[in-house]
Amino acid sequence: MTFINGIGLISPQNTLDQDSFLLNIVEQTSDYLKCVEPAYKSYLDPLLARRMSRLIKMGIVSAKFCLTDADCSMPDAIITGTGLGSVEDTEKILGEMTKEEKFLNPTPFIQSTYNTISSQIAINLKCHGYNSTYVHRSFSFESGIQDALLQLKEGTATNVLVGGIDEMTLNHLLITRKLGLWKMNPVHNLSIRQTMTTGALAGEGSGFFLFSSFMGKRYYATVSGVETLYKPQTLDELDEKTTTFLFRHDLKKEDIDIVISGTAGDINWDFLYDNYTSKVFPGKPVSWFKHLSGEYHTASAFALWLAANMLKHQVYPEIIRFNDIPPSRIQNILIYNHFRGVNHSLILVKR
Numbered sequence: 001m002t003f004i005n006g007i008g009l010i011s012p013q014n015t016l017d018q019d020s021f022l023l024n025i026v027e028q029t030s031d032y033l034k035c036v037e038p039a040y041k042s043y044l045d046p047l048l049a050r051r052m053s054r055l056i057k058m059g060i061v062s063a064k065f066c067l068t069d070a071d072c073s074m075p076d077a078i079i080t081g082t083g084l085g086s087v088e089d090t091e092k093i094l095g096e097m098t099k100e101e102k103f104l105n106p107t108p109f110i111q112s113t114y115n116t117i118s119s120q121i122a123i124n125l126k127c128h129g130y131n132s133t134y135v136h137r138s139f140s141f142e143s144g145i146q147d148a149l150l151q152l153k154e155g156t157a158t159n160v161l162v163g164g165i166d167e168m169t170l171n172h173l174l175i176t177r178k179l180g181l182w183k184m185n186p187v188h189n190l191s192i193r194q195t196m197t198t199g200a201l202a203g204e205g206s207g208f209f210l211f212s213s214f215m216g217k218r219y220y221a222t223v224s225g226v227e228t229l230y231k232p233q234t235l236d237e238l239d240e241k242t243t244t245f246l247f248r249h250d251l252k253k254e255d256i257d258i259v260i261s262g263t264a265g266d267i268n269w270d271f272l273y274d275n276y277t278s279k280v281f282p283g284k285p286v287s288w289f290k291h292l293s294g295e296y297h298t299a300s301a302f303a304l305w306l307a308a309n310m311l312k313h314q315v316y317p318e319i320i321r322f323n324d325i326p327p328s329r330i331q332n333i334l335i336y337n338h339f340r341g342v343n344h345s346l347i348l349v350k351r
Helices: 054-070 087-099 106-111 116-125 137-154 170-177 235-248 270-279 300-313
Strands: 003-010 077-081 130-134 159-166 205-212 221-230 258-261 286-288 332-339 343-350
Touching: 003 054, 003 300, 054 087, 054 116, 054 159, 054 205, 077 116, 077 137, 087 106, 087 170, 116 130, 116 159, 130 137, 137 159, 137 205, 137 221, 137 300, 137 332, 137 343, 159 300, 205 300, 221 235, 221 300, 235 270, 235 343, 258 270, 258 300, 270 332, 300 332, 300 343
Parallel strands: 077 130, 077 159, 258 286, 258 332
Antiparallel strands: 003 205, 003 221, 159 205, 221 343, 332 343
């Protein structure tokens, strides 16, 4: 079994407070949901932090929170998933190139590479173990989980630090809006279900989890498995994939207590979630989370944080309820997420 023994999550909500599970909801009316960031000088050397981008600071601090939460000083491996890497640094280096011909500052270029986040965490922790970064668009975090599960199963690691991290900038938002990815005007995050329009509400976040082969003091839940599916053609195909996935873990669809849906307020794509939950899991409690986190490539990390805390605290917060069906128990949770109908993923989390 694979246990979640610690979590550190920086998100648009107050998720770093381990003693407050969705008690103080942050409401925003904005173009995208920006993270509630801590005072980095309390966790990082100010001289070193000066040269770090916002994304790297988010990654290091959330990773440190995770290890502290798990009472673990050193992981055996560090695995990070990111869909875009450091967008801010990429914009800096490209912006400098267009201004004038001169010697460029190498720091933004170095930090714009995808594996910088994992590398900086390892340097900060002085961790010399296995270090890998997955850049598989919205499969990035799921790929990291699969790698961690293999590491633990093969016995090559006992504690694996797994993270999903992505940031949003205004420039990136304005450019990708033209592709129809995001809402065209600022919206209130808690109202996206009532004001269904084209495009999702963009977000960002940095979530790290300590996956272990043993149950720690602050154990949250177990991650049984991950399944990914590229461009399923029909709902029947997705239904069959779900049934097979659950069967491999000795479960049936009737055993799932809560389905966490990636509904994002996008009128063009949310029907896939509605069809899945109503036809594959009829009569089951359905929750959602992207009105709290926003949409981004590794948003499923927020969903895993949500599932782990529901299982640990045995509560089902009102703010995440998508339908009015209460769970009779909170034992098995299935996370279903996709990005614009292309990359579909399932994550099974148990008490």
